[in-house]
Amino acid sequence: MDALNLPAPGDKARIVVVGGGFAGINFVDHLDTRNYQVVLLDRHNYHTFAPLLYQVATAGLEAPDICGPLRKSFRGKPDFHFRMLEVRGIAPxxxxxxxxxxxxxxxxxxxxxxxxANFFGSQDIEAHALPLKTVPDARRLRNHIFQTLERLDMTNDPVERERLMTFVIVGGGPSGVELAGALSELRRHVLSRDYPDTSIEQLRFILVEGADQLLSGFSDKSSSDARRNLEDMDIELRFGALLAGYDGQTATLKDGTTIPTATVIWGAGVTGDIVEGLRQDSLERARYIVDDQLRVRGYENVHALGDVALLTNAQWPKGHPGVAQVAIQMGRRLAKNFNALAQGHAVKPFSYLDKGSLAIIGRNRAVADLPKNLHLNGFPAWFIWAFVHIFYLIGWRNRAFTFLSWVANYVTYNRAVRLVLEPSLEEELPEAEKLTTHP
Ligand SMILES: Cc1cc2nc3c(=O)[nH]c(=O)nc-3n(C[C@H](O)[C@H](O)[C@H](O)COP(=O)(O)OP(=O)(O)OC[C@H]3O[C@@H](n4cnc5c(N)ncnc54)[C@H](O)[C@@H]3O)c2cc1C
Structure with missing residues (x-):
């Protein structure tokens, strides 16, 4: 036995994988463990299907519907070992x-x-804004949204009401667009019925984007279709606008504009989750520089995959996009190369097959950029989006539950999961209000 109760690998080589995201699980899945021992490490004991986090945040799905327990995913795979822990460093x-x-x-x-999440060094934004990167983030955001509405429903002060009614979403990428659309539908179909004592139609959703269009990386047509859809859904769009600060009361934009708000949702930036210990010249823009065999620069036996890897070539001079398909395909390619090496075959370079980009905006509203310059908008794009997301979810249980939830939401216009489970309402109430609610 090794440290952490791991069995000795015997005459096999041990491959340690840090991260059970899209890249890590596809690597493990395709690795032939007759030839290697594989040890998967993650700080969570589950895989997160990040593209649907926004649905957990907006009460459409339960967190377990978009998560897959890592041990269960690889149950029965020989010489596979999982440990739930945080990796703190590498000593190469x-x-x-x-x-x-x-x-x-x-x-x-x-x-x-x-x-x-990358807050670009702004400590007040980091302290007060709500990111959407993990399952705990999504649950926290959902609790916050519904707690804010509960507070709104018992406040007469017009200034405070305006603050509580204003939601700022920072970042017009796919997650900002999807979240804005979902919040607009929540306002229209659910909240207007749940909060009859409040003028719910006055809720404001402001999407702040630094560029002059939404969905950078998508085609111009999809960007403008997304913009038109969000405008139809009463989302206020502010282009060329950057969030400069947020103290929990007021959001301040770089041009000096102030927006009183109790909610700033941060979808504007991410940075590589780097593990300390490798040479500095193996990193660029907080990513590990890799060659086309996905080896980290300067190391023969260290590889990087997915969002944390920077692979540039003529087609992708700034690196590959940070999307699930890149991570999935990198994980599969590297596993196949390890399998080939074990059998004395040649390895193949990584080559990304771009299958297109999809973003959902709301009911029957989505945009799709497909191969051969095909652009879809509206119901066809929405249908493809739903099919693809069900297909790539982990496990039959999640596919079935998600499908049924979507059918129910579609038919009833409802959102089942609008519960404030944690933290308790009291934690966010000021002292004076606590006294009046509990005389
Ligand atoms: C809200 C949101 C929406 C998105 N929507 C889409 C979309 O619609 N379509 C699309 O293609 N892509 C989307 N993406 C991007 C997509 O999720 C990523 O490209 C993809 O997850 C990258 O996979 P990965 O394996 O590189 O990393 P991840 O999936 O992020 O997995 C990384 C894993 O590493 C673990 N980990 C990190 N550091 C440590 C450590 N030190 N110790 C132990 N474990 C560690 C984490 O817990 C995590 O499980 C979205 C992302 C977000 C956040």
Whole structure:
């Protein structure tokens, strides 16, 4: 036995994978463990299907519907071992991973740690804005939205009402657009019925984007279709606008505009989730620089995959897009290369097959950029979006539950999960209000 109760790999090489996201799980899935021992490490014991986090945040789905337990995913895979822990560092000279529970030796290391929210050094935005990167983020945002509405329903002060009624979404990428659309539908179909004592139609959703269009990376047609859809849905769009500060009371834009608001949702930036220990010249823009065999610069036995990897070539001079398909395809390619090596075959370089981009805006509203310059808008794009997301969810249970929830939401215009589960209402109430609610 090794540290952390891991069995010795015997005459096999041990591959340690850090991160059970799209890249990590596809690598493990396609690796032939007759030839290698594989140890998967993640700070969570589940995989998160991030493209649907916004639905957890807006009461459309439950968190377990978009998560897959990592141990269950690889149950029965020989010589597969999972440990739930935070990786704290790498010592490449000794081929060791440092964790809170002790060191782990590797023969090959695969780093697939993805990204984390980047607040560009603004401590007040980091302290008060709500990111949407993880399942706890999504649940926290959902609780916050519904707690804010509960507070709104018991406040007469017009200034405070305006603050509570204003929601600012920062970032006009796919997650900002999808979240804005979902909030607008929540306002229209659910909240207007749930809060009869409040003029719910006065809720304001302001989407702030630094560029002059939405969905950068999509075609111009999809960007303008998304813009038209959001405008139809009464989302206020502010282009060329950057959030400069937020103290929990007022959002301040770079041009000096102030917006009193109790809610700023941060979807504007991410940075690579780097594990310390590799040479500085293996990093660029907080990503590991990799070659076309996905090896980190300067290391023969360290690989990086997915969002945390920077692979540039003639087609992608600034690196590949930070999307699930890149991570999935990188994970599969690297596993197949390891399998080939074990059988004495040649390895193949990574080549990304772009299957297109999709973003949902609301009921029957979505945009799709498909291969061969095909652009779809409206119901056809929405249908493809729904099909693709069901298909890529982990496990039959999640597919079935998500499908049924969507059918129910579609038919009833309802959102089932609008519960404030944690933290309690009291935690956010000021002292004076606590006294009046509990005489
Ligand atoms: C809200 C949101 C919406 C998105 N929507 C879309 C979409 O519609 N379509 C699309 O293609 N892409 C979308 N993306 C992007 C997509 O999710 C990523 O490109 C994809 O998840 C990258 O996969 P990955 O394996 O590189 O990283 P991830 O999936 O982020 O996985 C990284 C894993 O590493 C673990 N980890 C990180 N650091 C450590 C550590 N030190 N120790 C232990 N474990 C660690 C994390 O817990 C996590 O499980 C979205 C992302 C977000 C956040």
């Amino acid at each position: 000279e000794q081929q060791l991973i440092r964790t809170g529970a002790g060191p782990i030796h590797y023969d090959h290391l695969v780093i697939a740690t993805g990204t984390r």
